[in-house]
Amino acid sequence: MTMTDPPLVRVMREDWADPNVALPSYETAGAAGADVRANLPFDQRAAGLTLHPMQRVLVPTGVRVAIPDGYEIQVRPRSGLALKHGITVPNAPGTIDADYRGPLGVSLVNLGDAPYIVSHGDRVAQLIVAPVVQANFALVGGLGDTARGTGGFGSTGKD
Numbered sequence: 001m002t003m004t005d006p007p008l009v010r011v012m013r014e015d016w017a018d019p020n021v022a023l024p025s026y027e028t029a030g031a032a033g034a035d036v037r038a039n040l041p042f043d044q045r046a047a048g049l050t051l052h053p054m055q056r057v058l059v060p061t062g063v064r065v066a067i068p069d070g071y072e073i074q075v076r077p078r079s080g081l082a083l084k085h086g087i088t089v090p091n092a093p094g095t096i097d098a099d100y101r102g103p104l105g106v107s108l109v110n111l112g113d114a115p116y117i118v119s120h121g122d123r124v125a126q127l128i129v130a131p132v133v134q135a136n137f138a139l140v141g142g143l144g145d146t147a148r149g150t151g152g153f154g155s156t157g158k159d
Contacts, residue, residue: 006129008068009067010065011063011066012064013062013063014039014103017039018039018040018062018120021037021038021039022121024036032128034129035127036125036127037122037124038120038122039061040059040060041060044120045120048117048119050115050118051115051117052115053111053112053113053115056107058108059105059106060103061104061106061124064101064102065096067096067098070132071132072095073095073096073128074094074096074127074128075127076093076094076126076127077126078125078126085110085112085114085116086110086112087109087110087124088109090107094106108125
């Protein structure tokens with residue numbers, strides 16, 4: 001098995017961002033996702049960002065990225081935050097397209113029953129770099145039959 005060079009995601013810090021907050025990074029050798037951290041504006045750094053039950057918030061990361069053509073970044077929840085506190089990404093996985101150059105923010109929601117404080121520098125999500133295939137779509141007069149047919153949600157087993 002040969003290993004090809006991994007895609008290079010170029011990262012730029014926002015002018016206001018704290019340079020002491022780590023860039024996205026893989027925490028272990030076998031990690032699929034690179035942890036991304038909250039990089040809060042100066043006036044929020046001491047107190048953090050409180051996320052109340054059922055509240056959604058966009059957490060700034062202080063970075064912008066340039067993703068190579070043919071790739072996307074998927075933003076996924078961190079399992080520990082989800083299990084222990086009910087903190088998740090409401091549109092998981094979120095997608096960052098290769099042609100987006102704006103600020104990278106992480107949308108979080110608190111599904112727990114207690115307020116949660118996102119502290120400056122906290123790991124808030126993980127980023128998965130994945131290849132993208134763009135399909136062609138064509139209008140046709142009919143579709144082939146399958147064993148499943150038109151069975152929708154829950155039709156293949158227990159709900």
